[in-house]
Amino acid sequence: MTPLDPLAARIGDIPLITQEKAVRAKSRDFFWYSPVLKSRLDDVTAEAVVAPRSEAEVVTVLAACHDLDIPVTPRGGGTGNYGQAMPLAGGVVLDMARMTRILELRPGRVVTEAGALMGDIDTAARAELGEELRLHPSTRETATIAGFVAGGSGGVGSIRWGMLAEPGNILRLRIATMESTPRLIDLTGEEIAQVHHAYGVTGVITEVEMPLAPAPDWVEMLIAWPGWTDALAAGHRIACAEGLWLKQLAAVEAPAPHAYFLRHRKFLDAGDNLLCLMVAPNSADALAGLAAGMGGTMRYRSDTAPQDARAGLPHLHHLAWNHTTLRALKTDPEITYLQMGYPEGREIETCAEIARRYPDEIVNHVEFTRSGGRVRFGSLPMVRFTTEARLVALMLELEAMGCPIWNPHAHTLEEGNHRDADPAQIALKKANDPKGLLNPGKMIGWEDPGYRYDPRGGYAYAATGRAVS
Ligand SMILES: Cc1cc2nc3c(=O)[nH]c(=O)nc-3n(C[C@H](O)[C@H](O)[C@H](O)COP(=O)(O)OP(=O)(O)OC[C@H]3O[C@@H](n4cnc5c(N)ncnc54)[C@H](O)[C@@H]3O)c2cc1C
Numbered sequence: 001m002t003p004l005d006p007l008a009a010r011i012g013d014i015p016l017i018t019q020e021k022a023v024r025a026k027s028r029d030f031f032w033y034s035p036v037l038k039s040r041l042d043d044v045t046a047e048a049v050v051a052p053r054s055e056a057e058v059v060t061v062l063a064a065c066h067d068l069d070i071p072v073t074p075r076g077g078g079t080g081n082y083g084q085a086m087p088l089a090g091g092v093v094l095d096m097a098r099m100t101r102i103l104e105l106r107p108g109r110v111v112t113e114a115g116a117l118m119g120d121i122d123t124a125a126r127a128e129l130g131e132e133l134r135l136h137p138s139t140r141e142t143a144t145i146a147g148f149v150a151g152g153s154g155g156v157g158s159i160r161w162g163m164l165a166e167p168g169n170i171l172r173l174r175i176a177t178m179e180s181t182p183r184l185i186d187l188t189g190e191e192i193a194q195v196h197h198a199y200g201v202t203g204v205i206t207e208v209e210m211p212l213a214p215a216p217d218w219v220e221m222l223i224a225w226p227g228w229t230d231a232l233a234a235g236h237r238i239a240c241a242e243g244l245w246l247k248q249l250a251a252v253e254a255p256a257p258h259a260y261f262l263r264h265r266k267f268l269d270a271g272d273n274l275l276c277l278m279v280a281p282n283s284a285d286a287l288a289g290l291a292a293g294m295g296g297t298m299r300y301r302s303d304t305a306p307q308d309a310r311a312g313l314p315h316l317h318h319l320a321w322n323h324t325t326l327r328a329l330k331t332d333p334e335i336t337y338l339q340m341g342y343p344e345g346r347e348i349e350t351c352a353e354i355a356r357r358y359p360d361e362i363v364n365h366v367e368f369t370r371s372g373g374r375v376r377f378g379s380l381p382m383v384r385f386t387t388e389a390r391l392v393a394l395m396l397e398l399e400a401m402g403c404p405i406w407n408p409h410a411h412t413l414e415e416g417n418h419r420d421a422d423p424a425q426i427a428l429k430k431a432n433d434p435k436g437l438l439n440p441g442k443m444i445g446w447e448d449p450g451y452r453y454d455p456r457g458g459y460a461y462a463a464t465g466r467a468v469s
Contacts, residue, residue, distance in 0.1 A: 004016070004047060006068055007092070010064035015053075015098075016050050026093045027086065029079065029080045029085040036409040041083050041086050046090055048091075052094070055184070061092075062179075062182045065178070066435065066437065067180055070091045071087065071092070072091060073093050073440075075093050076114070076144030078147075079142055085151070089441060091437070098115060099115040100117065105124060105129065109211055109212055114204075126215045131214060132212060133145075133157070134210070134211055135155055137152050137322075138155055145208045146206075149208060150198060150205060152197070156247060157247055159249045162371045163369060164196060169210075173195055173205050175205050178433040201443045202433065218278040218279065219284045220278055221278075222298075222316075224297045228254065229351065229352050230295060234294040236368070236375060238291065239370075245279065246277065248320055249276070249277050251366045252273070256328060259331060263312060264300065264319070266309075267309075276320055328382045335385065336382075337408060338394075338395065341377070341403060343402035351379075354403075360384065361394065362381045364379060395455060406418055407457045418453060421444060421448065421450065426443075426445045426446060426449055447461075
């Protein structure tokens with residue numbers, strides 16, 4: 001009799017995987033993006049993977065695991081890059097990848113099961129309605145919609161629609177609770193906030209309703225400037241131009257574009273500071289004219305480039321968001337990254353100061369987004385990694401310059417979101433997961449309700465058995 005036998009007996013024919021290699025593969029996400037998490041979480045593994053095929057099966061699994069005191073870590077595509085989907089306390093990985101049905105598709109909205117891939121949702125919505133999801137991460141093709149809601153924050157589309165947390169960007173979530181008799185709860189409006197970006201600790205999402213937006217044939221553009229701050233100023237001006245219909249706008253500092261965008265390199269010069277854009281066809285000429293007037297050189301434009309020049313190129317969104325870091329990592333494994341903001345109104349001068357202070361340590365990457373009626377500079381700078389101690393010191397130096405850091409080298413909600421323990425979220429967890437079995441180790445407030453944000457990170461969850469410096 002193994003500890004999993006009672007579980008197998010309770011869940012009947014719901015797929016249960018115990019083969020060690022397969023379990024280990026499903027116990028890992030993109031945690032290795034961070035050298036800090038890589039050293040700390042490399043040995044983490046679950047005991048089994050359970051793969052429900054329907055909401056009813058999710059309920060069966062949660063009830064059984066609750067009664068048997070088995071920790072459950074939900075998993076979508078496993079593309080999260082802070083170890084959010086790593087089963088720190090062992091137990092079961094709840095693999096949602098078989099729940100992929102699109103349940104309803106009508107103008108302006110889509111309802112799907114949790115495990116639907118965003119690329120598949122976009123393909124179906126475009127074919128049927130000429131629409132698409134408002135937002136997707138740069139991992140659209142491999143990430144699930146519920147994984148994005150539970151683990152992500154924004155992405156392609158955020159220049160037009162803001163971050164995922166903006167009211168209206170998630171319409172409804174259905175969650176299953178972790179109790180002897182799990183409840184199914186539909187959340188709308190402000191209730192969504194305690195489940196969005198909560199890493200599944202407050203409930204397992206079974207169904208998602210999202211708004212759709214018109215889907216033109218986006219034109220991809222790469223526009224270059226010799227100067228970094230000139231590229232940023234142009235990006236800001238373009239982002240503020242209300243008449244331009246944009247889907248994506250990032251600025252990447254030299255030498256990263258030429259050094260790391262290998263398949264686009266043939267269009268680029270070594271010193272290019274690059275704006276990476278997706279724009280609707282009816283805005284493309286106006287955008288090109290505006291950029292030229294600000295001294296930009298069009299390096300690539302998908303609607304005018306010859307067919308043979310376009311062959312084999314990745315989507316432009318695969319140069320942006322965390323894919324910029326991925327491209328850097330593929331060429332230079334010593335690169336890591338941060339996630340940060342800038343002091344309001346001093347964004348460009350702060351970027352210039354960072355370039356001046358850290359010429360050998362930071363190559364910057366800014367994602368322009370919108371929130372609260374303003375254009376924002378979000379940043380995913382590429383950082384040359386030496387030691388964890390130096391990375392922490394760098395984060396503290398940047399914070400002292402007025403740049404808030406959302407620490408991507410931490411697997412907890414509080415450290416990653418730059419916040420204290422949240423009593424409302426703890427209360428919801430108590431109601432929905434009274435035994436604390438959902439994704440243990442990701443919510444410091446569950447173990448320490450008085451926790452105050454520490455910018456140095458390094459929270460040690462006991463079950464990983466890891467001493468933390
Ligand atoms: C190269 C790269 C680029 C990226 N770009 C972006 C980006 O542009 N924007 C962005 O926001 N993120 C980005 N990410 C992070 C990640 O890809 C996205 O957040 C993605 O949407 C996660 O989806 P997933 O299905 O892979 O989720 P997973 O990684 O499987 O899970 C993410 C979290 O959600 C929880 N979860 C999964 N399914 C459920 C469920 N049904 N119910 C409750 N909890 C659940 C998991 O436990 C985990 O905590 C990037 C990552 C990489 C590696």
